[in-house]
Amino acid sequence: MGVSNLLSWVTFLPGLAAVALLALHAVARGSGGGGLPDAAWRAAGLGATLLAFLGSLLLWAGFDAGAPGFQFVEYAPWLPSFGVHYFVGIDGISLLLVLLTTFLMPLVLLTSGRDIKRSVPSWVFFMLLLETGMLGAFVSLNLFQFYVFWEVMLIPMYFIIGVWGGQRRVYAAIKFFLYTMLGSLLMLVAILALYYLNSQQFGSFTFDLVAVPGAAARGLLDTQVPVSGAPWWQTQAWLFAAFFLAFGIKVPMVPFHTWLPDAHVEAPTAGSVILAGVLLKMGTYGFVRFSLPLFPEATVQFAPLVFGLALIGILYGALVAMVQKDVKKLVAYSSVAHLGFVMLGMFALNAEGLEGSILQMVNHGLSTGALFLLVGMLYERRHTRQIADFGGIAKPMPVFAAIFGIVTMSSIGLPMLNGFVGEFLILVGAFEAAPIVAVFATLGVILAAVYMLWMYRRVMFGPLDNPENRGLIDLDALEKGVLVAVLIPIFWIGVYPSTFLRVLHPSVKELAARFERAEPAEEPAQATAWLPPLEVGAEGPGGPRP
């Protein structure tokens, strides 16, 4: 195993472990036993995810933050006549998401020992498969390959919700599946249209996003996608729209969000954590990796729409979260609001907004992931998630209350914790693009405090008047350990975000530069033409803004 294959090893290790375990399981069953014991599955699963995390730390250590372009690139023909290659590589954006994924997986496998009691082998199998699916999507530089991974992770998630979920799990799982399938089918069509267009322009077939180092073929990014004139299904607007539907559902953007609360509420804790922590980022990652660079003109054209939807998401998600009676559902709707912020920053299309947006993807994964872990720990003890059933929990569970408090504050965006840095940069960027929208989005900062603190107060404070809550026991060592592990990056990003922002600079700079070109200098407000802009004019000797 050379370092040259490190990225592949990280990506495929969990999946390979899953297959190997399955084989061993079959062998063990064939030789008369009942297959591998549950404990062995769990331990092996944990080991595989930990190794993957270790590997991604090595990736991080070896990553050159100053260099533009993709690193740890690996390339191999797969179906060369179709232009389908095995092509992986990471830049700062994917690096952060890979780290997030490999960081969360061992933690959820650790905690799932408590609430997942049946079909443990399948559980571990699906979780490992899911991890490879997610990692594969983040590192893919070939669109066909990306699509395969995108679909691969859908299936384990479907089963995780449908098998280990709550009472309405089948409804939630099918809703999740149908919503996502609808989006991915359109994306596949768009990928193929793009592929076709590229072959027309360069005379060769490829699904590669960028040109392979040292090869003559051109990547899809080099394709000149016409803004108009071509057949309608080959114009930027339509291709963007197809991708938009796929990614927008996954994010999820209002009004495609209703699968999310159901999926979250019904999914087991580990499922919710991964769903919120990583799967939602597939959508936002898809936008930043594919939609934005592939269709810059359409992006600029659609930016007002996305801005509007993001703003609606921020306010709508927050308002609806405010009236939820179920803690998990409240957190789910808060995700809608948070991802509204991510989209807002991204479509500000400037460096501040983009970096904030990408950092906020990580932040949301950490904060909301931790919130789901905490809610899960409470659910295990009381088998209810109704806010009204709690009250005064801080007394029997002080450590739990303290950690819950910190995570709540991180979700609200308190400075010194991770959420602030992302949200702040997003709003700075959004203000440059469309000041009025940014002002209204800032209202979301107030609303976040309202619904999170409302929930926190009802659950943690007040008299301990429900007798069933009296016997609650505080967190044990394992739970504390898992939560403290999440708190480390929460504080780190809050206090010294440069470690993480640094790796983003080159990619974001390159991406933002595309939009400085796409937007003619004479008309800087084009992206937000229909949004009422703030206009600065000169009065007196100061002269106009240059």
Add this chain to the structure above:
Amino acid sequence: MVEPSESYPLLRWIPLLPLLGAVVHGVMLGLLGRQMPRSFTIGISCGALVLAFLLSCVAFVSLLGQPAGARVLTDELYTWIGAGRFSAEAALLFDPLSAVMCLVVTGVGSLIHIYSIGYMDDDHREDKGFQRFFCYLNLFIFSMLVLVLGDNLVLMFLGWEGVGLCSYLLIGFWYSDRWNAYCGTKAFVVNRIGDFGFLVGIFLTFWSLSGVEGLQAGVSYEALRAGMGHLSTQMVTVPGWLPGPTEWHLTTLIGLCFFVGAAGKSAQIPLYVWLPDAMAGPTPVSALIHAATMVTAGVYMVARLGFLYAAAPGASALVAWTGALTALFAATIAIAQTDIKKVLAYSTVSQLGYMFLAAGCMSYSAAMFHVVTHAFFKALLFLGAGAVILAMHHEQDTDKMGGLRRFIPWTHWTFLMGVIAIAGFPPFSGFFSKDEVLLSAWLAHDVPGHYALYAIGLVTAGLTAFYMFRLYFRTFWGECRAPAEVRSHIHEPARTVIAPLVVLAVLSVLGGFMGPSEAFVPIKDANSFAHFLENVTPSVHHDVTHGTERILALVAVGVALAGLGLAWLLYVSRPGLAPRIADSLGGLRAAVQNKYWIDEAYDAAIVRPLVRLSDAVLYRGVDAGAIDGAGVNGIGYLVRSVAGDALKYMQTGLAQNYLLLMLLGSIGIVGLLVR
């Protein structure tokens, strides 16, 4: 103009020491829980703070050693947030303005820490939370120090939010009580409304400075000051559907945004509603956070951005008028309160109004002077009230007090010093600072209606003397109205409680002499306070004769005397008169007692409609009704009725089927398209 000077790495330890204190507490609490020994808690938390105070003094002496006009110490740590063109440094700035705040925060903070040892020890609740209390208190001091020492707006915002968090935690400190928890949340949310303005102000500042040739885009005060020449010439057009005019001076707009933040933190109309309820917290907290330090952050902000407000007459006028009206409004409510802490709370709101009145009249040194003297006497009054509450076994209602001067003489005498100071009798500290405030209103010819502002300030001074002496007489004079078993146990509190009272009493009496006007002290440049600040905040020229100044002061003292006399008449000499007068007022009395029903109005006009909109329209209507009901489930129902049997196979549990299906499908489509 302030020039960057050499780095002074000692500076970082001033906020870091309390932070370390808080972190050590947090970790130890997590590991040991309540087994953590109290002496350890006291040593760490008070030790950290006293050290921070000593360091502040050292830094202050170093600052004085520099030539006047170039007094500034800086300490740059690292780039906190940097992306694209945006950059916010973690850098500290110790100039005269920060120095004043820093000394007050660490000095008064140390005294209140010491007081808290005795106060929290006497705590009657079962979950004493002694360690937790000092952990929060240290965290608060850290945040407050970052707020005043940060060299840029974002760092100020960090401290701003940090103190808000600690305020939230400490108001709801006895969280088992639903009311306390509610008050904490209310404080945080109302403050967040202010923070919204602060944030928009930062964005607006950065946006207006970025991309301007010859200017460095940034959020530091230095960058903002350098950009003033550009900013003050700009006009901004906002869309017509927003309330207010469409054409704004950029500086006015920025100033207004920041003032929204200041009004939230410093409890000004219309965002004052959280402060009276904040009294739910332990009394040392009320003294430290909700009187002496945190609530003055808004005044500090306006003074810090004085150069901006000086160029924004519209914003300054609003600041002055908001301050004056708040001062009057809160004073009228204070008259009718019987809870000892509630009176002091409304009095704080009112005094903060005074500070903004001065700041709005662009007399920033007067505003800061009142911040300092107020920190002394209001901390004293709150701590005295705490001592009374301890003595009375956690009774806060003055209806059940009276005659206490015989039982607790130390508390009584120190409290009286505070009352005289706030009422503004010479030569107590409140006299000098209040005089400066009123004088600045008298002289502010640029502010529309400045004589009216002066008159409001004067009336408020009379009301202040009245309600403070009313409180004093009702508490310490007359017959003791407490039940017999409480009366027999009234005792002077512990020595750690009394000692800070004495120190603060001395400061309240003498503190005014750090900046008396030359009209009262015949020494050249007697007002050393104003001179110390004059390089940071734009100074006003007092083109007023000493004669006029003395006459104005005499009028103010006369009005205060009238208030004192009325209080004496109603509550000492003819106690039967007060209820009769109150009864004859009828509706007005009810309005004042019920604080003009402002809380109820907010609830009915904003909170409940918003909740109803979210629940009935957005959640049930749009989410569950339109999108899910009609859209998703409708389609789902169609699919199921058409392909119900086919879907059954989705639950067979065979992953490979799907993989295969999907791959086959995908490859099929590829094959079709590519040929």
